[in-house]
Amino acid sequence: MKKREEEILVRAKSLFSKRGFHSLTVSEIVDSLGIARGTFYLYFKNKDDVYRRVLERTVQEIEKNLKVLPLERPLEQLRRNLLSVLKLIEEDRETASLIFYHPYKLNLEFDEILEEFYGKVLSLIERALLKGMEMGIVRECNVKVISRAIFGAFVEVGKGLLKGELQSAEEAVDELLSFGLRGLLEGRNDWRN
Amino acid sequence: MKKREEEILVRAKSLFSKRGFHSLTVSEIVDSLGIARGTFYLYFKNKDDVYRRVLERTVQEIEKNLKVLPLERPLEQLRRNLLSVLKLIEEDRETASLIFYHPYKLNLEFDEILEEFYGKVLSLIERALLKGMEMGIVRECNVKVISRAIFGAFVEVGKGLLKGELQSAEEAVDELLSFGLRGLLEGRNDWRN
Amino acid sequence: MKKREEEILVRAKSLFSKRGFHSLTVSEIVDSLGIARGTFYLYFKNKDDVYRRVLERTVQEIEKNLKVLPLERPLEQLRRNLLSVLKLIEEDRETASLIFYHPYKLNLEFDEILEEFYGKVLSLIERALLKGMEMGIVRECNVKVISRAIFGAFVEVGKGLLKGELQSAEEAVDELLSFGLRGLLEGRNDWRN
Amino acid sequence: MKKREEEILVRAKSLFSKRGFHSLTVSEIVDSLGIARGTFYLYFKNKDDVYRRVLERTVQEIEKNLKVLPLERPLEQLRRNLLSVLKLIEEDRETASLIFYHPYKLNLEFDEILEEFYGKVLSLIERALLKGMEMGIVRECNVKVISRAIFGAFVEVGKGLLKGELQSAEEAVDELLSFGLRGLLEGRNDWRN
DNA sequence: GATGAATGAGTATTCATTCAT
DNA sequence: CATGAATGAATACTCATTCAT
Numbered sequence: 001m002k003k004r005e006e007e008i009l010v011r012a013k014s015l016f017s018k019r020g021f022h023s024l025t026v027s028e029i030v031d032s033l034g035i036a037r038g039t040f041y042l043y044f045k046n047k048d049d050v051y052r053r054v055l056e057r058t059v060q061e062i063e064k065n066l067k068v069l070p071l072e073r074p075l076e077q078l079r080r081n082l083l084s085v086l087k088l089i090e091e092d093r094e095t096a097s098l099i100f101y102h103p104y105k106l107n108l109e110f111d112e113i114l115e116e117f118y119g120k121v122l123s124l125i126e127r128a129l130l131k132g133m134e135m136g137i138v139r140e141c142n143v144k145v146i147s148r149a150i151f152g153a154f155v156e157v158g159k160g161l162l163k164g165e166l167q168s169a170e171e172a173v174d175e176l177l178s179f180g181l182r183g184l185l186e187g188r189n190d191w192r193n
Numbered sequence: 194m195k196k197r198e199e200e201i202l203v204r205a206k207s208l209f210s211k212r213g214f215h216s217l218t219v220s221e222i223v224d225s226l227g228i229a230r231g232t233f234y235l236y237f238k239n240k241d242d243v244y245r246r247v248l249e250r251t252v253q254e255i256e257k258n259l260k261v262l263p264l265e266r267p268l269e270q271l272r273r274n275l276l277s278v279l280k281l282i283e284e285d286r287e288t289a290s291l292i293f294y295h296p297y298k299l300n301l302e303f304d305e306i307l308e309e310f311y312g313k314v315l316s317l318i319e320r321a322l323l324k325g326m327e328m329g330i331v332r333e334c335n336v337k338v339i340s341r342a343i344f345g346a347f348v349e350v351g352k353g354l355l356k357g358e359l360q361s362a363e364e365a366v367d368e369l370l371s372f373g374l375r376g377l378l379e380g381r382n383d384w385r386n
Numbered sequence: 387m388k389k390r391e392e393e394i395l396v397r398a399k400s401l402f403s404k405r406g407f408h409s410l411t412v413s414e415i416v417d418s419l420g421i422a423r424g425t426f427y428l429y430f431k432n433k434d435d436v437y438r439r440v441l442e443r444t445v446q447e448i449e450k451n452l453k454v455l456p457l458e459r460p461l462e463q464l465r466r467n468l469l470s471v472l473k474l475i476e477e478d479r480e481t482a483s484l485i486f487y488h489p490y491k492l493n494l495e496f497d498e499i500l501e502e503f504y505g506k507v508l509s510l511i512e513r514a515l516l517k518g519m520e521m522g523i524v525r526e527c528n529v530k531v532i533s534r535a536i537f538g539a540f541v542e543v544g545k546g547l548l549k550g551e552l553q554s555a556e557e558a559v560d561e562l563l564s565f566g567l568r569g570l571l572e573g574r575n576d577w578r579n
Numbered sequence: 580m581k582k583r584e585e586e587i588l589v590r591a592k593s594l595f596s597k598r599g600f601h602s603l604t605v606s607e608i609v610d611s612l613g614i615a616r617g618t619f620y621l622y623f624k625n626k627d628d629v630y631r632r633v634l635e636r637t638v639q640e641i642e643k644n645l646k647v648l649p650l651e652r653p654l655e656q657l658r659r660n661l662l663s664v665l666k667l668i669e670e671d672r673e674t675a676s677l678i679f680y681h682p683y684k685l686n687l688e689f690d691e692i693l694e695e696f697y698g699k700v701l702s703l704i705e706r707a708l709l710k711g712m713e714m715g716i717v718r719e720c721n722v723k724v725i726s727r728a729i730f731g732a733f734v735e736v737g738k739g740l741l742k743g744e745l746q747s748a749e750e751a752v753d754e755l756l757s758f759g760l761r762g763l764l765e766g767r768n769d770w771r772n
Numbered sequence: 773g774a775t776g777a778a779t780g781a782g783t784a785t786t787c788a789t790t791c792a793t
Numbered sequence: 794c795a796t797g798a799a800t801g802a803a804t805a806c807t808c809a810t811t812c813a814t
């Protein structure tokens with residue numbers, strides 16, 4: 001990766017995360033870097049191209065943190081993954097903003113990138129659930145529905161952290177896990193026991 | 194409400210839900226109705242104006258279905274509300290699409306409309322949780338985190354229904370409730386008992 | 387003249403004098419009268435038509451005050467005419483505004499209306515000058531130039547009154563006349579003596 | 580100043596002076612130069628912007644010719660200034676057209692540009708008058724009124740030259756001066772003596 | 773590699789005018 | 794006489810993209 005290309009990608013990510021796809025112009029990207037308009041097109045086919053690559057990178061960064069640990073302790077693995085992603089959000093608001101607030105229907109290609117990412121996360125959750133059931137830790141349930149529910153709960157808590165309406169990622173993940181495992185009803189025990 | 198205005202709003206909702214705000218042009222709206230460009234501006238100040246009104250209406254339609262039932266049975270109330278909204282989604286994919294896939298950062302005013310709506314839903318959930326705790330049905334928990342989690346789970350399941358990746362709204366809601374109430378761990382009882 | 391027609395003309399004059407031709411819309415005229423857009427076109431062919439008729443009327447009102455008195459006392463006649471027009475300006479700012487600040491090159495037809503009016507005023511002045519020369523009161527001069535100069539001086543003083551930068555019409559006319567007759571140089575007598 | 584910018588300004592001045600602000604379109608400017616619509620907006624913020632800059636330039640060109648000579652000979656200075664401006668008008672009809680026939684009430688900002696210019700010319704005249712009085716050359720008079728009168732006379736003669744209704748600028752200025760200094764009444768001497 | 777002037781298709785918006793009721 | 798909904802031509806302005814230097 002060329003230095004210039006990298007430079008543009010970094011700046012573009014920052015700007016797209018603040019301004020969204022449509023309101024950010026190519027001029028703003030190049031002006032903010034002090035480079036010529038033509039230089040931009042030396043490294044990127046067009047505006048869609050930068051956006052796609054920004055999205056891809058961002059998704060990859062998160063995926064690096066999604067470890068497919070050995071499945072002996074599926075719930076622990078899930079906990080770790082959720083926590084590591086929420087931590088990332090706390091640290092890198094640009095990434096979070098892109099992932100959570102990406103406008104769908106911009107362009108089918110863009111949507112696919114996130115859909116694929118979401119799909120990966122979903123299947124990670126599904127696999128943990130299935131393994132848990134196999135091991136007798138997790139009760140029988142509709143995995144399709146529940147994995148989505150977990151995913152959604154997680155995403156929404158992530159947004160809460162991003163907006164500053166929730167405070168600590170650690171606390172949120174524990175609360176989330178506890179909720180997911182024990183449910184809301186009174187009279188349960190901690191799942192780790 | 195004038196007939197024309199209604200006609201435009203209905204068509205605009207349909208088109209915005211399919212195409213998003215930016216890619217839909219005013220020309221497409223009027224062409225699709227076979228009316229003159231000027232006619233559009235007779236009823237709407239500008240493109241933002243239609244979009245705002247479409248969004249407002251859509252939110253209102255859903256809110257009509259969010260009944261603030263007497264809180265004696267908070268969990269039952271929650272169940273009904275979630276179900277009625279998911280049913281709506283099943284029936285009216287345009288509404289669902291607008292609500293779930295609205296691009297944030299389009300325009301602060303637009304975002305506020307949905308934020309306000311989401312806020313209402315969140316507080317509905319919070320109130321049910323708090324009442325449940327008061328009544329001793331729901332165990333102590335961080336209401337801020339858990340209400341978001343429930344909301345997120347619900348939204349994500351809604352999206353799944355919309356995309357056709359999940360089948361029945363009824364089944365999904367029951368599964369969701371059971372998940373939320375009993376959690377995932379083996380060896381729990383049904384909350385209704 | 388129909389009552390409605392009159393009503394529209396009066397309002398249009400008022401609005402055109404404040405807003406100018408281009409920035410005033412037909413909608414504003416009809417809205418301000420509480421009548422339908424169609425009603426306007428019952429009495430006027432188009433927007434140009436009202437403007438033309440407003441201009442014509444306004445010019446006619448002034449012309450009524452421009453008396454072609456018997457020429458025995460040409461300078462006295464000139465004084466009276468100038469005074470009567472400046473008085474009108476003091477009283478009717480709408481008329482003054484239209485006459486003095488009409489944007490040329492709007493439309494040839496409009497320009498002609500004022501040009502014709504200006505032409506009349508000029509020839510009034512010219513005739514007074516010529517008569518004065520004939521009578522030996524006025525010294526030999528280039529009537530074309532001087533009549534324009536008198537006209538211009540008069541118009542500019544009118545604008546000064548309109549803008550409130552000059553105070554009394556009477557005083558201004560006397561000063562103007564004295565200037566025109568005696569000139570600026572020291573050591574002259576009053577022309578009436 | 581970039582070559583293109585200059586090119587556009589020159590053409591715009593020419594077109595505005597012939598067609599006025601409203602009837603001239605941006606398309607006409609660019610078509611007449613054979614450049615793209617976007618090129619125009621590279622150099623000018625909008626249509627108002629070109630007009631404003633054309634007006635400012637034009638005023639500046641004239642102001643360069645308005646010399647604030649030492650005041651020992653105030654009337655001679657006035658004569659020179661009036662003459663130099665009238666000469667300019669003879670030579671540059673576009674400038675003259677813009678200055679004399681600019682439609683007021685287009686836009687407050689535009690009006691201010693000319694008002695400021697007119698104000699400068701007026702104060703130039705006022706200062707000459709006051710100095711003249713101080714030196715005992717000019718008789719006591721209401722300077723506010725008389726300076727306006729001189730200005731108006733001058734403007735109107737300028738218009739006459741522009742329209743071709745008056746012939747020579749030199750002759751007109753001398754006639755104008757003689758009129759202003761000696762007045763119209765018979766039996767006066769030349770002011771230079 | 774880098775530049776930045778030039779491009780022009782695309783879009784929102786206005787407003788005088790018409791005409792069926 | 795009066796209405797006012799509907800029209801659509803006209804226009805300003807934006808911005809992604811190109812290409813000669």
